[in-house]
Amino acid sequence: MTVTIRPYRPSDLPALYDICLRTGAAGGDASADYPAEDRDLLGTLFAAPYAVLEPESAFVADDGTGQPVGYILGTADTPGFVKRFREEWLPEVAGRWPAPEGEPGTPSEVMAWLLHWPERMIVPALSGYPAHLHIDLLPGHQGQGHGRALMNAFLGSLAERGVPAVHLGMLTANVSARAFYDRLGFHVIDVPDAGELTYLGRATS
Numbered sequence: 001m002t003v004t005i006r007p008y009r010p011s012d013l014p015a016l017y018d019i020c021l022r023t024g025a026a027g028g029d030a031s032a033d034y035p036a037e038d039r040d041l042l043g044t045l046f047a048a049p050y051a052v053l054e055p056e057s058a059f060v061a062d063d064g065t066g067q068p069v070g071y072i073l074g075t076a077d078t079p080g081f082v083k084r085f086r087e088e089w090l091p092e093v094a095g096r097w098p099a100p101e102g103e104p105g106t107p108s109e110v111m112a113w114l115l116h117w118p119e120r121m122i123v124p125a126l127s128g129y130p131a132h133l134h135i136d137l138l139p140g141h142q143g144q145g146h147g148r149a150l151m152n153a154f155l156g157s158l159a160e161r162g163v164p165a166v167h168l169g170m171l172t173a174n175v176s177a178r179a180f181y182d183r184l185g186f187h188v189i190d191v192p193d194a195g196e197l198t199y200l201g202r203a204t205s
Contacts, residue, residue, distance in 0.1 A: 007060075008059060008073070015067060016068065020047040021043060041097060047071070057154065059153045070137030070141055072134070076163045099115075130164070187201060
């Protein structure tokens with residue numbers, strides 16, 4: 001089968017949860033980091049809200065049978081997305097993952113803390129890059145040009161809507177991801193107190 005890039009469909013949502021988990025440990029499988037009842041948590045934070053709230057900005061790599069093996073999704077307007085996340089998405093999922101009391105310790109608690117703080121996505125140093133994205137491909141489909149094709153579809157969609165630039169945050173330790181973004185023309189954005197993250201950006205066209 002030939003992998004093709006196509007717009008997201010609502011029936012793809014379970015696959016997005018699965019891909020997000022299976023690539024959630026710096027590109028590797030994060031399943032072992034979460035108990036069974038929390039294995040949708042990564043997708044609830046980093047994949048599903050984008051597909052549900054802004055499906056026009058979501059694309060999948062289809063393995064030729066209708067099954068997604070990767071995705072790119074994000075938002076054209078980070079502040080607007082944060083507002084919708086707070087008002088529309090969080091009420092749907094907060095009951096399953098309440099905000100942790102005290103300092104988060106386990107991976108689940110850390111992600112639940114992030115879930116309840118969407119305003120962390122609004123960073124003054126990134127104001128010139130109003131869009132942001134998440135991209136993930138299952139390991140067996142990496143290194144074959146599908147990531148570049150997903151990125152081209154996403155950037156083209158943003159450019160058609162007049163969005164000038166996009167950013168992303170990545171774990172600094174994920175050197176293979178950094179090499180991928182470098183090849184696609186992303187550059188470092190200086191963000192004070194970024195911690196373990198590196199922020200990258202580029203024009204959409």
